[in-house]
Amino acid sequence: MQTINIHEAKTHLSRLIAQAQHGEPFVIAKSGKPLVIVRALPTVQDQAKKRLGFLKGTMQVPDDFDRMGSDAIATMFAGDKA
Template sequence: MKTFNIHEAKTHLSRLVEEAANGEPFIIAKAGKPLVKVTALAADGKPKVQRLGFLEGQFLVPDDFDELGRDEIEDMFGVRE
C-alpha cells in the first residue's frame, strides 16, 4: 500500500481518490507518521457480506444425506413407514 505525505496527497487528490475507488487504498502521513487510510466505500455504505457459497468446495455432502439417521428419528417420534 502506498503512502503519501499531506502535501503530495493534496496535489494529487483527484487521482488518488479515483485509484482508491478502484480498489487501491492509500495512506496519508504527516512527517512520516501515518495518519489516515483512504479506501473505497461500498455502494450502499455497508460492507458487502457474502453468505451463500462461502464454504463451496470445502466438504462433500453424501448422496444419502436425507436418509442418514432416519430410523433413529422415526423411533424418537414414534413414526414408522
C-alpha cells in the same frame, strides 16, 4: 499500500481518490508518520452485486408454484354457498 505525504495528497487528491475507488487504498502521512487510511466505501450497487445468486442451489420451486392452493383461494373468495 501506498503511503503519501500530506502535500502530495493535496496536490494529487483527485487521482488518489480515483485509485481508491478502484480498490487501491492509501495512507496519508505527516512527517513520515501515518495519519489516516483512505479507501472507497462500498456502494449500494456493490452490495447488490454481491447478493446476486446467494441462494443459488439451496432450494427448488415446484413447476406448479403459481397454481398451488388455487382451489382453496377460490373457495375463500366465493364464500360458503350453502
